[in-house]
Amino acid sequence: MAVEEETERKRVPRDGDQTSRAILKAGIAEFSRHGYGGATVERIVRRAKRNERSLYYHFGNKEGLYIASLEYLYQKQMLAERALDLDKLSPPEAMRALVRFTWAYYRENPELLSLLNTENLYKAEHLKKSSDRVKAIASPKMRLLGDLLERGAKSGDFRGGVSADNVFLLISSLCYLYVSNRYTLSNYLSRNLDSPDARENWLEYIEQIVVDHLSARGKSAR
Amino acid sequence: MAVEEETERKRVPRDGDQTSRAILKAGIAEFSRHGYGGATVERIVRRAKRNERSLYYHFGNKEGLYIASLEYLYQKQMLAERALDLDKLSPPEAMRALVRFTWAYYRENPELLSLLNTENLYKAEHLKKSSDRVKAIASPKMRLLGDLLERGAKSGDFRGGVSADNVFLLISSLCYLYVSNRYTLSNYLSRNLDSPDARENWLEYIEQIVVDHLSARGKSAR
Amino acid sequence: MAVEEETERKRVPRDGDQTSRAILKAGIAEFSRHGYGGATVERIVRRAKRNERSLYYHFGNKEGLYIASLEYLYQKQMLAERALDLDKLSPPEAMRALVRFTWAYYRENPELLSLLNTENLYKAEHLKKSSDRVKAIASPKMRLLGDLLERGAKSGDFRGGVSADNVFLLISSLCYLYVSNRYTLSNYLSRNLDSPDARENWLEYIEQIVVDHLSARGKSAR
Amino acid sequence: MAVEEETERKRVPRDGDQTSRAILKAGIAEFSRHGYGGATVERIVRRAKRNERSLYYHFGNKEGLYIASLEYLYQKQMLAERALDLDKLSPPEAMRALVRFTWAYYRENPELLSLLNTENLYKAEHLKKSSDRVKAIASPKMRLLGDLLERGAKSGDFRGGVSADNVFLLISSLCYLYVSNRYTLSNYLSRNLDSPDARENWLEYIEQIVVDHLSARGKSAR
DNA sequence: TATGAATGAGAATTCATTCAT
DNA sequence: GATGAATGAATTCTCATTCAT
Numbered sequence: 037m038a039v040e041e042e043t044e045r046k047r048v049p050r051d052g053d054q055t056s057r058a059i060l061k062a063g064i065a066e067f068s069r070h071g072y073g074g075a076t077v078e079r080i081v082r083r084a085k086r087n088e089r090s091l092y093y094h095f096g097n098k099e100g101l102y103i104a105s106l107e108y109l110y111q112k113q114m115l116a117e118r119a120l121d122l123d124k125l126s127p128p129e130a131m132r133a134l135v136r137f138t139w140a141y142y143r144e145n146p147e148l149l150s151l152l153n154t155e156n157l158y159k160a161e162h163l164k165k166s167s168d169r170v171k172a173i174a175s176p177k178m179r180l181l182g183d184l185l186e187r188g189a190k191s192g193d194f195r196g197g198v199s200a201d202n203v204f205l206l207i208s209s210l211c212y213l214y215v216s217n218r219y220t221l222s223n224y225l226s227r228n229l230d231s232p233d234a235r236e237n238w239l240e241y242i243e244q245i246v247v248d249h250l251s252a253r254g255k256s257a258r
Numbered sequence: 259m260a261v262e263e264e265t266e267r268k269r270v271p272r273d274g275d276q277t278s279r280a281i282l283k284a285g286i287a288e289f290s291r292h293g294y295g296g297a298t299v300e301r302i303v304r305r306a307k308r309n310e311r312s313l314y315y316h317f318g319n320k321e322g323l324y325i326a327s328l329e330y331l332y333q334k335q336m337l338a339e340r341a342l343d344l345d346k347l348s349p350p351e352a353m354r355a356l357v358r359f360t361w362a363y364y365r366e367n368p369e370l371l372s373l374l375n376t377e378n379l380y381k382a383e384h385l386k387k388s389s390d391r392v393k394a395i396a397s398p399k400m401r402l403l404g405d406l407l408e409r410g411a412k413s414g415d416f417r418g419g420v421s422a423d424n425v426f427l428l429i430s431s432l433c434y435l436y437v438s439n440r441y442t443l444s445n446y447l448s449r450n451l452d453s454p455d456a457r458e459n460w461l462e463y464i465e466q467i468v469v470d471h472l473s474a475r476g477k478s479a480r
Numbered sequence: 481m482a483v484e485e486e487t488e489r490k491r492v493p494r495d496g497d498q499t500s501r502a503i504l505k506a507g508i509a510e511f512s513r514h515g516y517g518g519a520t521v522e523r524i525v526r527r528a529k530r531n532e533r534s535l536y537y538h539f540g541n542k543e544g545l546y547i548a549s550l551e552y553l554y555q556k557q558m559l560a561e562r563a564l565d566l567d568k569l570s571p572p573e574a575m576r577a578l579v580r581f582t583w584a585y586y587r588e589n590p591e592l593l594s595l596l597n598t599e600n601l602y603k604a605e606h607l608k609k610s611s612d613r614v615k616a617i618a619s620p621k622m623r624l625l626g627d628l629l630e631r632g633a634k635s636g637d638f639r640g641g642v643s644a645d646n647v648f649l650l651i652s653s654l655c656y657l658y659v660s661n662r663y664t665l666s667n668y669l670s671r672n673l674d675s676p677d678a679r680e681n682w683l684e685y686i687e688q689i690v691v692d693h694l695s696a697r698g699k700s701a702r
Numbered sequence: 703m704a705v706e707e708e709t710e711r712k713r714v715p716r717d718g719d720q721t722s723r724a725i726l727k728a729g730i731a732e733f734s735r736h737g738y739g740g741a742t743v744e745r746i747v748r749r750a751k752r753n754e755r756s757l758y759y760h761f762g763n764k765e766g767l768y769i770a771s772l773e774y775l776y777q778k779q780m781l782a783e784r785a786l787d788l789d790k791l792s793p794p795e796a797m798r799a800l801v802r803f804t805w806a807y808y809r810e811n812p813e814l815l816s817l818l819n820t821e822n823l824y825k826a827e828h829l830k831k832s833s834d835r836v837k838a839i840a841s842p843k844m845r846l847l848g849d850l851l852e853r854g855a856k857s858g859d860f861r862g863g864v865s866a867d868n869v870f871l872l873i874s875s876l877c878y879l880y881v882s883n884r885y886t887l888s889n890y891l892s893r894n895l896d897s898p899d900a901r902e903n904w905l906e907y908i909e910q911i912v913v914d915h916l917s918a919r920g921k922s923a924r
Numbered sequence: 925t926a927t928g929a930a931t932g933a934g935a936a937t938t939c940a941t942t943c944a945t
Numbered sequence: 946g947a948t949g950a951a952t953g954a955a956t957t958c959t960c961a962t963t964c965a966t
Contacts, residue, residue, distance in 0.1 A: 086947090090948085206432070209434070241428075242428075248470070300956075308930090693915070
């Protein structure tokens with residue numbers, strides 16, 4: 037059950053909507069804490085303060101809820117990206133803003149990363165089962181990024197010939213791992229990566245990396 | 259406790275090491291496919307062609323085996339890193355080699371990434387339970403990296419004042435996400451990131467990023 | 481939650497009370513035969529002709545059922561004691577009636593003694609977990625006994641200054657051991673204590689002991 | 703493995719003796735804490751700091767050890783009773799001494815009571831399996847008691863015609879329940895029966911009961 | 925005798941799911 | 946739509962016991 041649909045339904049908020057939403061929220065929390073295999077239907081409904089039967093009524097089964105959770109998080113991200121407006125900023129500033137947005141979004145939505153990790157464990161098999169809907173959610177960020185690179189090249193701020201996909205992966209990588217693996221990395225480096233200082237330091241560092249990489253002065257790239 | 263090749267021998271090998279290894283290997287495979295919660299003891303022992311009881315005899319319980327799996331993978335990585343010899347290469351070449359090593363290691367040991375993701379799901383609680391042992395495994399790569407940055411700064415190839423931790427995280431991030439999330443990313447970008455071409459392209463890209471970032475010419479950094 | 485007669489009805493009685501009762505009854509039987517540790521959930525549900533899962537649904541776990549069993553037996557005893565009416569009998573006759581009641585109750589409810597023995601094995605740890613409920617079951621017998629001793633003292637039938645607690649323990653002891661340990665005692669004395677004659681002889685004996693002890697004529701006591 | 707046999711063996715304390723004894727001790731402790739069904743072979747050998755295999759070597763199986771434990775405790779009690787010498791005391795004093803001995807023995811050997819309770823749970827089926835040996839252990843106390851009652855009758859201190867069995871059961875009952883059921887009884891009476899004061903009070907009380915009961919003055923009895 | 929390793933059977937408990945109302 | 950009850954199939958783990966050395 038994707039979010040969009042819900043908003044296009046009857047305005048009259050039937051109880052079902054409430055229930056459906058409560059279970060979805062609880063499911064996301066549970067899946068992000070325990071993975072798909074470790075999640076239990078019972079804990080989900082308890083968290084949602086709903087009856088076990090309701091989950092089956094609204095989502096068919098555990099997998100149905102899991103897929104709905106994934107879809108919901110994708111959708112939510114898409115909506116957030118769609119609200120981004122970088123046009124008023126200079127290309128370098130816009131690029132920094134994009135990095136900061138990505139960083140902040142991951143930080144504030146760790147369930148998204150958890151579910152993505154879980155989904156990769158399963159080689160995205162659940163995603164495939166719903167792909168039309170999720171595919172339909174073409175990334176606004178990719179479009180934004182493409183436009184921005186073009187604008188920067190024209191303005192002379194950025195080098196030309198840079199692959200948008202690569203820049204997308206670059207930014208994602210730099211934001212993702214730090215957030216997603218902060219527990220094992222903190223252990224590995226014997227220092228708390230979750231402290232405000234550590235986070236601020238990293239954000240500045242990666243902004244610089246991206247901007248330097250794209251800046252027109254010198255160096256070849258792909 | 260080395261794992262490596264599990265040779266098919268007699269049915270009831272009264273050899274604890276042999277059994278222990280077979281179960282460990284099977285456990286790593288199972289945990290990396292299903293996560294901790296989704297893994298089942300039964301599948302593990304079936305894969306190891308051992309008795310269910312043996313798992314409990316040798317590892318105490320499921321969690322014990324999981325922790326042993328993590329420790330084993332950490333240890334294995336450490337040994338691989340320790341074998342790296344970058345001293346004969348020029349700083350830029352050595353840095354490229356380090357990126358390629360990391361990339362290759364992640365690609366060839368996806369179970370490590372899977373287990374790390376799983377462990378982060380659980381906020382590294384299992385790691386904490388064994389931390390002394392894992393903490394003892396100080397990263398050879400961090401030392402290598404520190405030395406290399408110093409050497410590069412002295413030779414004039416690299417800028418000075420770069421944080422080794424940051425460079426470590428930079429390289430890790432660029433290698434990790436692509437491998438770990440190749441399924442959802444491929445779906446997201448609507449192209450197969452797992453193809454040889456795509457991989458080769460990415461590796462070259464990130465090598466360049468790292469080298470450019472460290473090169474002495476111009477730009478500030480931290 | 482009353483147990484009593486378990487009528488055989490339809491296979492799947494969607495009646496929680498019915499099921500709950502059947503399992504409780506079977507649990508009492510099982511625990512009194514095998515103790516807590518030796519009892520098995522499987523035998524209990526088989527005896528109750530219910531699904532294994534139902535036990536967990538209704539009682540949480542094995543311990544929950546055990547505690548419920550203890551509570552039920554305490555409650556049942558309390559109700560039986562409450563129905564006792566000794567007011568119409570002379571103090572000595574009333575005292576004899578009390579002894580006979582205790583004796584008969586233990587004889588007819590050996591599960592109570594078994595569970596009490598089991599509970600003492602565990603130093604009453606389960607009882608503590610539910611104590612408020614069981615504590616609430618203040619003993620009607622203690623009150624009866626206190627009243628009776630007072631009445632007897634006033635009427636001149638009984639000596640004064642006798643501790644009700646002591647008399648309670650006296651009567652309990654004399655009835656309890658014979659019933660509870662009849663198997664080892666029969667072996668020890670090389671004669672069957674369970675025969676009607678042997679039992680009748682003992683009952684008369686202990687009645688006399690108690691009455692003599694309380695009778696006003698002579699002797700000091702506490 | 704009964705104790706007697708051990709003492710009649712070679713003086714050379716072979717390791718087996720040590721092991722056997724350690725396991726027996728551990729078994730008694732375990733059975734008295736968990737009953738027969740709840741006891742585990744693993745805990746027993748761990749407590750005995752011996753190998754699991756040793757238990758099977760020395761006692762055949764769990765039941766063998768349980769029976770040996772029972773036999774050992776019976777034997778031990780018998781030896782203690784045999785050491786009793788009441789001949790120098792006047793009949794009433796001797797009777798009081800017998801009560802005090804019984805009381806003290808039960809208090810100091812609670813494992814005996816626990817195993818007896820357990821054995822009654824199983825309707826003494828294990829005892830039957832070894833009965834010849836245990837039957838052979840005729841109770842010295844019964845003989846002592848018979849002699850004492852006779853002596854008292856002759857001296858005019860005690861009434862005649864009292865059944866030794868009954869007096870034995872009387873004394874046993876009064877000592878047994880208080881010790882065996884002190885946990886549930888304390889809960890029931892809402893006061894700690896295990897305090898020195900409470901115990902002293904009870905001991906005085908039951909001594910008096912027994913002596914009064916047997917004293918020649920008045921009253922009929924059996 | 926001792927011991928590390930192995931094992932089939934079973935035990936408690938949990939799971940996802942379905943029924944009946 | 947909601948809910949109390951039911952259930953078969955796992956799932957983790959334990960147990961007593963045996964093997965091989």
